[in-house]
Structure formats: C-alpha cells, structure tokens
Amino acid sequence: MRRHLTRLALLVLVALVLVGAGGLIGRRSPAAPASGPAAPAAPGDRLQATIARYQQRLRDVPGDWRTWAALGSAYLEWARVTADPTYYPKAEGAAQKSLSLRADGNADALVALGALAAARHDFGAARDKAVAALAVDAYDADAYGVLADARTQLGDAPGATDAVQHMLDLRPGLPAYARASYDLEQRGRAEDAESLMRQALDASADRHDIAFCRTQLGDLAWQRGDPAGAQREYDAALAADPSTVAGQRGRARVAFALGRTDAALTGYAALVRRAPTPGYLLEYAELLRAAGRPAEADTQLTLAATAQQLFTDNGGVDGLTAAALAMATGDTAEAVRQAQAEWSRRQFADVADTLGWALHLAGRDADALSYVERATATGSRNASYAYHLGAVEAALGRVEAARADLNRALATNPYFSPLDVPQARRLLSEVSNR
Numbered sequence: 001m002r003r004h005l006t007r008l009a010l011l012v013l014v015a016l017v018l019v020g021a022g023g024l025i026g027r028r029s030p031a032a033p034a035s036g037p038a039a040p041a042a043p044g045d046r047l048q049a050t051i052a053r054y055q056q057r058l059r060d061v062p063g064d065w066r067t068w069a070a071l072g073s074a075y076l077e078w079a080r081v082t083a084d085p086t087y088y089p090k091a092e093g094a095a096q097k098s099l100s101l102r103a104d105g106n107a108d109a110l111v112a113l114g115a116l117a118a119a120r121h122d123f124g125a126a127r128d129k130a131v132a133a134l135a136v137d138a139y140d141a142d143a144y145g146v147l148a149d150a151r152t153q154l155g156d157a158p159g160a161t162d163a164v165q166h167m168l169d170l171r172p173g174l175p176a177y178a179r180a181s182y183d184l185e186q187r188g189r190a191e192d193a194e195s196l197m198r199q200a201l202d203a204s205a206d207r208h209d210i211a212f213c214r215t216q217l218g219d220l221a222w223q224r225g226d227p228a229g230a231q232r233e234y235d236a237a238l239a240a241d242p243s244t245v246a247g248q249r250g251r252a253r254v255a256f257a258l259g260r261t262d263a264a265l266t267g268y269a270a271l272v273r274r275a276p277t278p279g280y281l282l283e284y285a286e287l288l289r290a291a292g293r294p295a296e297a298d299t300q301l302t303l304a305a306t307a308q309q310l311f312t313d314n315g316g317v318d319g320l321t322a323a324a325l326a327m328a329t330g331d332t333a334e335a336v337r338q339a340q341a342e343w344s345r346r347q348f349a350d351v352a353d354t355l356g357w358a359l360h361l362a363g364r365d366a367d368a369l370s371y372v373e374r375a376t377a378t379g380s381r382n383a384s385y386a387y388h389l390g391a392v393e394a395a396l397g398r399v400e401a402a403r404a405d406l407n408r409a410l411a412t413n414p415y416f417s418p419l420d421v422p423q424a425r426r427l428l429s430e431v432s433n434r
Contacts, residue, residue: 047074047077047078047081048078050074051071051074051075051078054067054070054071054074055071058071063101065097065098065099065101065102065106065108065109066098066108068094068095068097068098068101068109069094069095069098069106069108069109069111069112070108070112071094072090072091072092072093072094072095072098072109072112072113072116073091073095073112073115075087075088075090075091075094076088076091076112076115076116076119079091079119080119083274083275083276083277083307085310085311085313085314085315085316086310086314088116088119088120088314088315088316089314089315091112091116092113092116092315094112095109095112095113095116096109096113098112099113105136106136107133107134107136107137107140107143110129110130110132110133110136110143111129111130111133111140111142111143111146113125113129114126114127114128114129114130114133114143114146114147114150115146117129117150118146118149118150118153119316120314120315120316120317121153121316121317121318122315122317123149123150123153123154123345123346124150124154124345124346126146126147126149126150127147127150127151127154129146130143130144130146130147130150131147133146134147139170140170141166141167141170141171141175141176144163144164144166144167144170145163145167145175145176145179147159147163148160148163148164148167148179148183149179151163152182152183152186152348153346153348154346154347154348155346155347155348155349155351157186157187157378160183161183164176164179164180164183165180167179167180168180173203174200174203174204174209174212174213177196177197177199177200177203178197178200178212178213178216180196181193181194181196181197181200181216184196185220185223185380186349186378186379186380187378187379187380188378188379188380188381189379190220190223190224190381193220194217194220197213197216197217197220198213198217200213201213201214201217207240207241208240208241208244210236210237210240210241211237211238211240211241211244211247212237212244212246214233214234214236214237214240214247215233215234215237215244215246215247215250217233218230218231218232218233218234218237218247218250219250221233222250222253222254222413222415223381223382223383223412223413224381224412224413225383225411225412225413225414225415225416227254227257227258227415228258230250230254231251231254231258233250234247234250234251234254235251237250238251245271245274245275248267248270248271248274249267249268249271249280249283251267252264252265252266252267252268252271253283255267256287256290256415256418257415261291264287265287265288265291268280268283268284268287269284271284272284272300272303276303276307277307278304278305278307278308278311278318278321278325279321281300281301281303281304281307282300282301282304282321282324282325282328284300285297285298285300285301285304285328286328286417286418286419287418288300289418289419290418290419291418301325301328301329304321304325305325308321308322308325317345318342319338319339319341319342319343319345319351320338320339320342320350320351320354322334322338323335323336323338323339323342323354323355323358324354326338326358327357327358327361332358332361332362332363333362335358335361335362336355336358336359336362336364338358339351339354339355339358339359340355342354342355343355343371349374349375349378349380349382349385350375352371352372352374352375353371353372353375353382353384353385353388355368355371356368356369356370356371356372356373356374356375356388356389356392357372357388359371360372360388360391360392360395365392365395365396366396368392369392369393369396372385372388372389372392373389375388375389376389376405381412382412383409383410383412383413383416384409384416384417384420385409386405386406386408386409386412387405387406387409387410387416387417387420387424389405390402390403390404390405390406390408390409390424390427390428391406391423391424391427393405394406394427394430394431399431399434402427402431403428403431403432406424406427406428406431407428409424410424410425410428
C-alpha cells in the first residue's frame with residue numbers, strides 16, 4: 001500500500017510511545033511515587049493514571065515547571081493513543097506554562113514543544129526547539145531524538161545521522177536504536193536496519209517495547225516483499241501487546257497480500273474504528289477500491305478528509321496527506337498544489353515522490369522526472385518509489401529505463417499496493433512489448 005503512514009510517522013513519537021506511563025524517553029516522571037510490582041496495564045490506562053497524577057500535583061504545587069512540561073508530553077501521547085489532535089493545544093498550553101514559570105534552562109519544555117511540532121508536521125519548528133534545548137543541555141538525548149526526526153523529514157540526511165549518533169552515544173536504548181534503524185533503512189541498508197532492530201528487541205523487556213520492535217521488523221519484512229515473514233512479526237507483536245494498532249494494521253495489510261480479502265477488510269474496519277487517522281482511512285479506502293467496493297471507499301475518503309481537517313484545525317500541517325486525498329478523488333491540480341507547498345517546507349524523499357507522482361497524474365511528466373529521480377536517489381529500497389519512476393519514464397518514452405525500474409519495483413515488493421501493483425504489471429507488459 002502507499003506509504004500514507006511511513007515508518008517514520010511511528011518513530012516521530014517513539015519518545016512518547018515507549019513510555020506510556022508518561023514523560024519523554026528517559027525523563028523521570030516528576031513526583032512519581034514509589035510502588036511495588038503491579039500487573040501490566042494497557043498504555044491508555046497507564047497514561048490516564050499518569051495524567052491524573054500530574055494534574056493533582058499541579059493543583060497542589062502550581063509552580064512546578066517540570067510537571068507542567070511532563071503534562072504537556074503526556075497530553076501529546078494521549079493525542080497519539082486516541083488519534084485525537086484536539087489534545088495538541090492542551091499539550092502546547094502545558095509546555096508553554098512550564099516555560100512561563102522557568103524561561104531559562106528549561107530543556108524539558110523545549111523538548112516537549114519540539115515533539116509537539118513534529119507531531120504537527122512542523123519540522124522546522126521541531127528542529128529549532130531541539131536546538132534550543134541542546135543549548136541548555138548539550139547532553140540531552142531526548143532533544144537529539146527530536147532533532148533526528150526533524151532533520152530526517154527536512155531532507156537533511158547527514159544532519160539526521162549525526163543527531164542519531166549523538167543519541168546512541170548518550171543513551172543507547174530502544175528509542176535511539178529505532179531511529180538508527182530507520183536512518184539505515186533510508187540509506188538502503190535494510191539488512192543493517194533489521195539487525196539493529198533485533199538488537200533492540202533482544203534488549204527489550206517491557207511488552208509494549210517488544211511489540212514496537214516486532215512491528216518495526218514486520219514493516220521491514222513487508223518492504224522487502226516477505227509477507228509471511230511480516231506476518232510472523234506482526235503476530236508476535238500482537239501476542240506481546242494485543243492493543244498495538246500498528247501491529248493490527250500490519251496484519252490486515254498482509255492478509256490482503258496473501259489473498260485473504262475478507263480478513264483484510266475486517267481488520268481495517270476494526271483499525272479505523274480504533275484509530276481514525278487520515279493515513280489509515282486512506283489505506284482502507286484503497287483496499288476497498290481494490291476489492292471492488294468503490295462506494296464504501298468513497299465513504300472512507302470523506303472520513304479521511306474530516307480527520308485531516310481536524311488535524312489542521314489543531315495546528316497540523318500535512319501537504320502529503322492533502323495531496324494523497326486529492327489524488328484519490330481525482331483532483332490532480334490540487335494534489336500538485338499541496339505537494340508543491342509541502343516541498344517548499346521540506347525536501348524529504350517522500351515529498352519528492354508524492355510531488356513527482358502528482359505531476360505525472362496531471363500529465364506533466366517532464367516536470368515529474370526530477371522529483372521521482374530524487375526520491376530514488378536516496379538508496380531506499382522502496383517499491384513505490386521505483387514504480388513511480390518507471391511510470392514516468394514510460395510516459396516519456398524511456399523504455400529501457402522504465403522496464404528496469406518497473407521490474408525493480410515488483411522484485412522489491414510485489415505486494416506494495418493493492419491498486420498500483422496491477423497497474424505496474426500492466427505497464428511492464430506494455431513496455432516489454434514495445
């Protein structure tokens with residue numbers, strides 16, 4: 001399927017995901033009471049308890065700037081868990097309250113605001129907040145995590161690698177390993193990326209961390225065209241944590257690839273009930289369309305547009321999703337406009353690929369070529385990138401190049417999209433007969 005929800009979309013908030021009990025990675029929860037062993041709680045239950053504890057602490061000590069920053073991070077994580085961006089303003093308000101109480105030397109609030117900016121896809125602001133936090137504390141691993149995410153999405157690959165390395169040096173734990181794995185994957189080193197995630201898995205004891213690692217390994221298997229291997233990892237993720245949304249998404253995606261269409265549709269229906277994000281709704285619509293149910297697909301697109309509007313109403317900026325929605329509804333001019341606007345904000349490979357594809361659909365293949373070439377130049381083994389390049393080359397009459405890139409797309413992952421794979425096969429047959 002198209003990468004409406006990339007692996008990095010999961011990693012942008014990994015600092016929060018991996019510590020559902022509250023706070024950013026490695027930051028000690030303020031005023032956390034000591035307790036004995038307890039039965040594992042679901043992330044949402046733990047997070048609600050943490051938020052309640054922070055709120056009570058602030059009623060008792062309203063000037064506690066550290067707890068205000070931690071509350072901001074907890075609200076941001078709640079927005080992720082519930083797919084409810086209306087918590088973004090709450091997160092911002094709490095973090096800004098922390099800064100108003102302690103303007104100088106407050107790396108906690110700056111990191112929280114940086115993570116919020118990344119969640120809103122304002123990666124320039126995320127980078128700036130991370131840099132400001134590092135000016136306060138040059139050894140803040142969490143700030144380097146936000147900086148790595150921001151630089152990646154801004155297209156600064158060397159800067160992202162440098163930030164990841166600092167994070168690894170300071171705190172070589174799961175959040176750092178996850179980012180390092182993604183950094184390797186982006187540079188075409190998929191085997192090294194998998195090896196690093198397996199190291200992270202070996203070091204994980206918490207069931208939520210195990211599920212996260214297994215899901216990432218499932219995604220890597222999927223991207224190399226191994227649905228059976230991906231299913232094993234997703235099943236293991238769900239066995240560790242049945243509440244993992246990403247694992248449920250992976251299992252449903254694999255079901256369609258293996259011909260279990262009803263199971264795939266049932267899985268996606270359950271997924272979007274739990275997490276009605278624009279990306280998941282777009283994926284579900286694509287699956288429904290591939291299954292010959294266009295009216296239901298259109299309903300999901302309407303819901304995706306509503307979810308996207310909710311995201312933007314709460315401070316989010318996401319030209320990629322807006323472009324994907326426009327392409328799904330046949331508005332190629334709007335798709336080009338949205339993708340161009342996103343490209344003006346950040347020169348990341350996904351943005352280049354989306355802009356190139358939108359230009360292709362608008363009949364502007366000469367303009368599209370440089371963008372789809374730029375997406376593939378990163379070295380990332382991405383079947384969608386290769387397919388888009390091959391399609392543009394075919395439209396321009398570059399038959400040999402088109403044949404090579406279409407073959408590469410289907411060899412990399414012959415299941416990459418329920419709609420695009422049949423198109424890629426038809427196009428490959430056409431160029432092979434020229």
